[in-house]
Amino acid sequence: MPEIDDLMIKCPLKQDFREKFWLPYVEKLAKKPINYLTLYCPPAMDVRYFYDKGLIEFRDGVYQGVVGVTWNEKGYVKTLNNLEGRLEKFKIGKINDFLREKDKELSDKFPFDVINLDYCNHLVQNYVSDNLEDIERVVSLQKDRNCNQFVLFITTRTDKNAKNKCGFPPNFIKMLEQRIELNISKVPSFKVKYNSLFNSRKPSSDEFLVIGIVKFISNILAEKEYFIKDCSAGWLVRNNNKPEIELLHLAFLVSLKTTYRKKCFYEYGGGRVYLESSAVRILDQIIDKKIYALTEKDDKAKLERIYGTYLTRLKETNFELSIPSPLEQSS
Amino acid sequence: MIKKGEEHTIEVSARLLRHISRGIYRTPAGALKELVSNAYDAGASKITINSGYPLFEKIVIKDNGSGMSKEVFISIIKRIGLSDKIAGTEFIMPDSRGKRVMVGHYGIGLLAIGQLCKKVVITSKTEKSIEGFEATIDFEQFEVENIGGIKRSKIKDEKLLEQKDKSIHDQKLPIGKCFIKKLKYDTKHRNECFTKLDLMEVRDVVQKKLSGGRLKEYQDLSSEHKYSANFKDMLTLFRDQEALIRRGQYPYEKLCWELATYCPLRYPEVKIYEAGQPLNFFKKLAEGHKFTLILDGMEIYKPNESIFLDKKDSGWKDVFVWKEEEYSKGKKVSGYLIFKQKIRPKCMQGVLVRVSGIAVGMYDLTYLEYPYHEATKLEQLTGELFVEGLSGAMNIDRNSFNETDDSYLDFVKWFHEKLHSEVFPKIKKEMQQKRSKSIIKLFDDLTVAFCRTLHKKYKISARPLGKNLGLFHKQNKMLQINTNHPEGKIKKATMEKLFLAAVLVANNLVEAETMERILIEISKSKEELKSNA
Numbered sequence: 004m005p006e007i008d009d010l011m012i013k014c015p016l017k018q019d020f021r022e023k024f025w026l027p028y029v030e031k032l033a034k035k036p037i038n039y040l041t042l043y044c045p046p047a048m049d050v051r052y053f054y055d056k057g058l059i060e061f062r063d064g065v066y067q068g069v070v071g072v073t074w075n076e077k078g079y080v081k082t083l084n085n086l087e088g089r090l091e092k093f094k095i096g097k098i099n100d101f102l103r104e105k106d107k108e109l110s111d112k113f114p115f116d117v118i119n120l121d122y123c124n125h126l127v128q129n130y131v132s133d134n135l136e137d138i139e140r141v142v143s144l145q146k147d148r149n150c151n152q153f154v155l156f157i158t159t160r161t162d163k164n165a166k167n168k169c170g171f172p173p174n175f176i177k178m179l180e181q182r183i184e185l186n187i188s189k190v191p192s193f194k195v196k197y198n199s200l201f202n203s204r205k206p207s208s209d210e211f212l213v214i215g216i217v218k219f220i221s222n223i224l225a226e227k228e229y230f231i232k233d234c235s236a237g238w239l240v241r242n243n244n245k246p247e248i249e250l251l252h253l254a255f256l257v258s259l260k261t262t263y264r265k266k267c268f269y270e271y272g273g274g275r276v277y278l279e280s281s282a283v284r285i286l287d288q289i290i291d292k293k294i295y296a297l298t299e300k301d302d303k304a305k306l307e308r309i310y311g312t313y314l315t316r317l318k319e320t321n322f323e324l325s326i327p328s329p330l331e332q333s334s
Numbered sequence: 335m336i337k338k339g340e341e342h343t344i345e346v347s348a349r350l351l352r353h354i355s356r357g358i359y360r361t362p363a364g365a366l367k368e369l370v371s372n373a374y375d376a377g378a379s380k381i382t383i384n385s386g387y388p389l390f391e392k393i394v395i396k397d398n399g400s401g402m403s404k405e406v407f408i409s410i411i412k413r414i415g416l417s418d419k420i421a422g423t424e425f426i427m428p429d430s431r432g433k434r435v436m437v438g439h440y441g442i443g444l445l446a447i448g449q450l451c452k453k454v455v456i457t458s459k460t461e462k463s464i465e466g467f468e469a470t471i472d473f474e475q476f477e478v479e480n481i482g483g484i485k486r487s488k489i490k491d492e493k494l495l496e497q498k499d500k501s502i503h504d505q506k507l508p509i510g511k512c513f514i515k516k517l518k519y520d521t522k523h524r525n526e527c528f529t530k531l532d533l534m535e536v537r538d539v540v541q542k543k544l545s546g547g548r549l550k551e552y553q554d555l556s557s558e559h560k561y562s563a564n565f566k567d568m569l570t571l572f573r574d575q576e577a578l579i580r581r582g583q584y585p586y587e588k589l590c591w592e593l594a595t596y597c598p599l600r601y602p603e604v605k606i607y608e609a610g611q612p613l614n615f616f617k618k619l620a621e622g623h624k625f626t627l628i629l630d631g632m633e634i635y636k637p638n639e640s641i642f643l644d645k646k647d648s649g650w651k652d653v654f655v656w657k658e659e660e661y662s663k664g665k666k667v668s669g670y671l672i673f674k675q676k677i678r679p680k681c682m683q684g685v686l687v688r689v690s691g692i693a694v695g696m697y698d699l700t701y702l703e704y705p706y707h708e709a710t711k712l713e714q715l716t717g718e719l720f721v722e723g724l725s726g727a728m729n730i731d732r733n734s735f736n737e738t739d740d741s742y743l744d745f746v747k748w749f750h751e752k753l754h755s756e757v758f759p760k761i762k763k764e765m766q767q768k769r770s771k772s773i774i775k776l777f778d779d780l781t782v783a784f785c786r787t788l789h790k791k792y793k794i795s796a797r798p799l800g801k802n803l804g805l806f807h808k809q810n811k812m813l814q815i816n817t818n819h820p821e822g823k824i825k826k827a828t829m830e831k832l833f834l835a836a837v838l839v840a841n842n843l844v845e846a847e848t849m850e851r852i853l854i855e856i857s858k859s860k861e862e863l864k865s866n867a
Contacts, residue, residue, distance in 0.1 A: 064633055065563045076388050084384065089631045093561050095388075322631040323382045324396040326457075326528045329466065329517035
């Protein structure tokens, strides 16, 4: 089975998410060009796309204001191969390692207008998740650098057909359940919306995950006095091959609280759970049936017709000299 | 029946193979330079290299040169060392008023590829054709063996090469197999031409060399990936980390540097190349090559020393420029030398010789073995010489010259003459003048300080008063030392003696004429002692 990165490069479903989720959220910032942080970025189609839409400046062979982080050297090669020039900064490893005090190279680039945390695995895995530390540290730096508003994209696997290393660990799921219950009991606006949705039924596992993870992220944001101004969610399901892979895409427009509000939190499980109402927006999305899933089986062919040519053009232009492809072998 | 492809054996003249196999491990940059030269010779205006950084598992090189037909390619691989491409041949660049002079000899670009990888796929198409070809070559004859703890390439049939039988040397020996198939292109691409090289299975030793892998064997050295957003960043890194680069770190940056120095590229956008500036002529010369190199997404250009100027830097002391001077009948050279207090990075100290814009070797701190000793001045010069008519004098690796070649000898003679009669005398004179000025200033400062300390009302100064006047000249409260007098030259070694003498005269403790006689006698005695010794 091809690697996820290779699938993502040509994926029309992913492109649909870029068009329907990402672009509208970035446009809400009403800012050009943007400073953009992208993790963990081998295909670099997001950079190409934003540049194509005029949101990223490309000058002197450099995508200005764009910082990328990739897991390993193979990813590094792939990303460079997919670009017309170079990113302003590009690192190999975990962003956490780069954001520690002594390493100024990356932290000096904050704040960013758009942050894309695209995990090809689960947001939280069986071990203590570095990914969550990524998010916490990134948000913390945004606050330290006085960022008032930014866009945050998070992509995580949510497969139900999990085996061993895949899938959220049970204690994480339990924690999400308890947080939702806490919010239902303590945040009236959340309770009203939640009950109106699930009065006569239980949330599906997908709905539960979306609500739970959004609440979880909102907690991280609230610690730094950010609130969710708007959010959206959607699934990309790779079901042409086994095992089936589900990728949950989340988009947040995050703003700093401009008026002082007494922080409302509960001590919970050794930490604090911040109760804030902005995550109720995700419930609105569910009510308005704006959360949907794109599947390879049902949607790929249709979206290929819409985006295929565009993606080919986007993918095939890189820094290398463009040469034609042969038709066929002559006799 | 469709013919799917043809198989051919690549053969190289034994004489050439023997020559190449000695010291076959040039740097990867040297091998890549060969390929860039081939693209240049093919009339390319742009070449892109995807080195696969930082893993270097696969290298892709593309150029928009004239390409080759399948037939031409087959003739090349059958006759390596006996190529139709002759160095020094002029050809007209398409869509250009300018001419290029071929740099290449012998068609040995393929051998360069064989040093870098085990397998290459060459795709090429010529203009006004809808057909091209794809050739897959296995360099089975180039193998890397660990011999005596050192990895080196070994040519099969090497024992055959060692034989003194002359008939062997005139034979051609196989170095690999080539599988060729025809390709067809859409008619809309008829007027396009290109060559693409996919270097696959890059040799382990090349990968390790470029990624710094070999350094992991040493505990105290490690190779770090330093990302550069563009070539200017990389040059800054190169300058700042030069000491480490000499110790083998940052091999990729070194590769970029070498390619930038080798290739006939444009100069950076800095003031010294602007219209009206001393080096504008060379900017135009470089632009005339119309050649661009993109390496891993960065446009590479010539690493000119001036871009490393720090704010504290004082800039040039002097620049020497020669435009189209004849060094031998019908053969011209243009060039420049910049004289500067400090040249960094140090690898730019010296002179770089270019033939048709391509560097032959690196900056030479011996100045082509200049025979005179010039102390530190040699390290304070950097420059380039663009020479015509030396293509035939280049050795096969294009990194050095045949030092017995007549044209080369004429060129060296011209250059040494310039250094000896023009460059160094002028530098010395300026340095002496500067030294004199600074010593005189020091002397003046000394006298001012002395007078202030002792609240004296007289002043002492050193001035040129003409050869007819004596050593000391009193006027009112001023005692002047005549620097035109033989005993009046202010030198560091004699400054304090002269000052003491002046103080005694100023205080009327000794008559001016008496002191002058004493100083003359002292000098005479010194001379006598020297000659007796």
